[in-house]
Amino acid sequence: MFWLNVAFLVLGGAALGLLASGLPLPDMDFPLLLGPWHPMEWQDWAVMAALAVLIVGVATGVAVASQSPKPEVIAAFDYCYMIFAVFWGYVFFREVPDIWTVAGMTLIVAGGIGLLAVETGSRQAVALAERA
Secondary structure (H helix, E strand, O other): OHHHHHHHHHHHHHHHHHHHOOOOOOOOOOHHHHOOOOOOOHHHHHHHHHHHHHHHHHHHHHHHHHOOOOHHHHHHHHOOHHHHHHHHHHHHHOOOOOHHHHHHHHHHHHHHHHHHHHHHHHHHHHHHHHHO
């Protein structure tokens, strides 16, 4: 993790240096990066506050759930965020997933269903063994 942060700092600094050098940039528009600053309105702050509360809740929930007796089940369902990332990518940016993305989401869902089926089957086997 340390080297990842170092790489981000080095590459970000290099990109900032390139932008500040005055060299001609390719014919691309960077409105978010190079556009004028617009003050945030209260609605923007409200959305940021709501997202902050949500991410703290989700991160805390995942940390607590990972301490459960079955962390492998929690870890498998932790990958469900990719499905939501594709959904929100379509909603906000009209990104259409390709065949590999759909195949990956299908594998994630199938793995989750398979884990639930195995978990249910093992519970039934334990219950039958206790009765005997």
